[in-house]
Amino acid sequence: MATILGHHHISMLTKNAQENNTFYNKLLGMRRVKVTVNQDDPSMYHLFYGDNKGRPGTELSFFEMPMAANTRRGTNAITRIGLFVRGESSLSYWQKRFDEYSVEYSDVTNYxxxxxxxxEDGDGLRLALQVVDDEAVSRFESWDGSDVPEEYQIMSMGTVEMTVRRIEKMERTLTTLFDYVKVSGDENKRLYRPSGSDGHSEILVKFKDGDRERPGRGSVHHLAINVENEETLQYWDEKVTERGFRSTGVVDRHFFKSLYFRESNGIMFEIATNGPGLVDTTPGIEAGEKLDLPPFMEADRAEIEAKLSPLDMLGDNNK
Incomplete structure (x- = not known):
């Protein structure tokens, strides 16, 4: 059986790319590893942040939508994103850093x-810094350009929370389609991880009835999960279709190949390949320093750039 390797990336909506860059690149100290555009709507930026190499499992991505209203929170949505940090001492560091930058945060809690x-970030996206042991370090490469000391840097995506009306439907998708294992839980809250995982890339599913979330700034568009290569992706395209879901089929995003579908609660999953990757994909473009377009969009570069708002480029990312 083709194995789900874990999280690949997660994609959100932001109202302002420059403010988003300040929060994630400067305040949180994550490397901006790719500045590109939404390939389905090139009038909007698509920004990626991650570790030094932008490895699958470390990537947060954002679509800029300047006209986006506030999210009206509800159910059938991805409702919080965990970010792994190393050791409990990291939480003390981040409390002080959040105080310095006037970011509100909770008391230390269990998540x-x-x-x-x-x-939360400036768009209202709900986040969590989660303490993890050194098992995660081998999958993380620190970024020398970060304002955050190496020992406190965000290492990867952590637990992704989904809030749904039909929790049993989500459980069947995760366990019988993707072969995730239920780690713990009850009728209202359940934690899952890929069967081949060593304790990471977990999905926390919560039951909540009520109105569906209305997406806007700070909402999550989709979660991408990771597979090895295109051959494996073709396998999952067949499995998703056999399950009765409508797949987009395999889409070539240049930086990786993927497919998309919505499960029974309406939450969108992307299944994405390991490579080619976000860093060193385009010769002559240093990661995150210049607008990077896939080859099929290069002929329209001037028109695309004219429609985009100003954003720190050409080394500002790595100061």
Whole structure:
């Protein structure tokens, strides 16, 4: 059986790319590894942040939508994103850093079975810094250009929370389609991880009835999960279709190949390949320093750039 390797990336909506860059690149100290555009709507930026190499499992991505209204929170949505940090001393560091930058945060709490700080970005996206042990270090490459010391840097995506009306439907998708294992839970809250995982890339599913979330700034568009290569992706395209879901089929995003579908609660999953990757994909473009377009969009570069708002480029990312 083709194995789900874990999280690949997660994609959100932001109202302002420059403010988003300040928060994630400067305040949180994550490397901006790719500045590109939404390939389905090139009038909007698509920004990626991650570790030094932008490896799958470390990537947060954002679509800029300047006209986006506030999210009206509800159910059938991805409702919080965990970010792994190393050791409990990291939480003390981040409390001080959040105080310095006037970011509100919770008391230390338990989230996804780990000691955590809950907070939000400027768009209202709900996040959590989660303490993880050194097992995660081997999959993380620190970024020398970060304002955050190496020992406190965000290492990867952590627990992703989904809030749904039909929790049994989500459980069947995760366990019988993707072969995730239920780690813990009851009728209202359940934690899952890929069967081949060593304790990371977990999905926390919560039951909540009520109105569906109305997406806007700070909402999550989709979660991408990771597979090895295009051959494996073709396998999952067949499995998703056999399950009765409508797949987009395999789409070539240049930086990776993927497919998309919505499960029974309406939450969108992307299944994405390991490579080619976000860093060193385009010769002559240093990661995150210049607008990077896939080859099929290069002929329209001047028109695309004219429609985009100003954003720090050409080395500002790495100061």
């Amino acid at each position: 996804g079975g780990r000691k955590s700080l809950l907070f």
